[in-house]
Amino acid sequence: MNAVKPKGRVTRTDVARLANVSEASVSYVLNGTPNKVSEKTAARIRRAAEILDYRPSAFARALKIGSSQTFGVIVPDFSNPYFASLSDEIESAASEHDYSIIFATSHSDAATERICIEKLKNRNVDVIFTSSALSNEELASLDQQHCRLVFLDHPTATPDVKCVSTDFAKSIGMMTSHLFSHGHTNIALLYGGNNYTDPRIQGWHQAHQQAGLPVGPVVRSHFTREGGYRATLEMLDSSNRPTALFAASDLEALGALRALHERHVRIPEDMALVSFDGSIDTLYSYPQLTTMQQDTHNIARYAVQAALHPDSSPDVTLVEPTLTARQSCGCVSI
Template identity: 30%
Template sequence: MARMTIKDIARESGYSSGTVSRVLNESGPVSEQAVRRIREVVDKYHFQLNTNAKFLKQQTPEGIALIIRGTNNLLFASLVEILQNQIEEAGYSASMHYIDESGNEVEEAQEICKHQPPEGIFFLGSTRQNFQKGFSGIDVPCVLVTNSAEDLGFDNVGSVTTNDTQAAQFAVQTLLSLGHRNIAVLGGDRTRSQAGMSRFLGAQYAFFDNSVPFDPARSYQQGMFSVEDGYEGMLSLLDRMPELTAVFVMADVMAIGALRAIRDRGLRVPEDISLLSFDGISLAQYTVPRIATMCQDQEELARESVRMLLDMIENKVPGSFRETSFRMQEGESLMPPVLEK
């Protein structure tokens, strides 16, 4: 019989080569179930590890791919750093793949899997339509981070997300509770961004619950989640709604551009226009004024995402759907309207 290899052990045990390598080298965390099964196969075939364990480990790289949609998203930049640290602490390597905000993350995953399939994939930023159209050919475990995979119908896809709809509804309700009625919404492309659509729906619910009219054609401006589109979008809203006293912005990075646009029009935040944003990136606390924002718990998002993906990889469980907490972070960009315009 030919000499057994790690790939042979992986095939018979049902676990990945990376997991087998960690068990044999005792080099990283692995579930008791995986250790027990791999040891059974090793004992069955009297497999002996190559004495050059370091070389062996180098020959069986275990990689997790991160596909990041959008190159200007500061929330994703922070999440990627946290995810990478946690992935490496778990004994895996991480590779980053950035695509444009209008790009197709599923097509990117197909290209990655075509050459050397990773152990698993994280998607940061995703569109349901892309998964519904082209995901069926991808069979590695995947987790959507910040967007929901519920109802997609794939056992190998899970998600960890903030409830964008509830958080956005809370944000607009906050502006309404302060007494604002002329409120604009600055956000993402609802046809391309799941977060944009979910947050738009939350804003709509708040207006409806309070019997406040909301005309998207006039009061909603969409764009990319970027400083530049936040700036240009805010200028467009000011042109269409000179009477506005408050704006809900769907991403802190857009809010930074919106702040500049309001200032360039000779107006002040919050004295003339209150501003409430979304995400909770650290930079929002260094603007003038500090931006009030709906905070996503980045540490919790990353921790739960890594825990889920490793469970899918090592224990062969199907993906699940988890929600993490959100909270409103007080800033200096909110106050009741001095006088409705």
């Protein structure tokens, strides 16, 4: 059986022509339909497909089975080690179910996120996972007629959507109480968002109220290294200089570290510093950062389960983090 491979994509018509059979016979064999074609003819069809290096159309297969077996994932920032880790875990969990991933980034911009959602819908993905920059009202209004959504890092119930997240309010409260246990009563929170109904802010207020202490300042720091750096310089120059900083992300904490080192502030002797996320970077800072470590492995697996089995998954799944105590709060000697 000799053939010249046609230009462009090889189709079932090309396979049928080379094997000298009908396209229906090719479909029976390549779809594994039993007892429709003799074994001799089936062997000839498989040989023709091998010679032509035939690859089934993913789009055609999606139409046949009603699924593209593809997920879309939208994150705010791939340079953030937390989102890099979470994306890797989602891809790993999806591959266990033979699903592929198409990644996109919103750059923490709501309009860009909406564009990403539409582009992924046009790629016929089955489900879109998004760590969203949209408000709760905007999230609730998203059209899911042709593609379901799973919200990541969103611990608030949203109609007709599955949400998987760390319990932010509880986590912030745990770390704030940890700083209280070190004797700190004047703590500032470096926070990247502008939504002061965020569960992180709720946890911050609740921890202070339960301890009977005035609520420490919340300083806008944009969830970036630069933001953490600038916000820390602001804190160091304030008339009410805190004795501890709680960065709402590892990126902000790394920026804060630079500012503290530049000002020759000893950590933790002069000022304690803790962070939220628990990415690998916290192990390689100096000093090593005490952090509330998010469980990206389980977040990803619960999210994929919610995508595959929405009827048996809770509307909101909260994943417990781990408080990892290291040098920057004073738990471990430098």
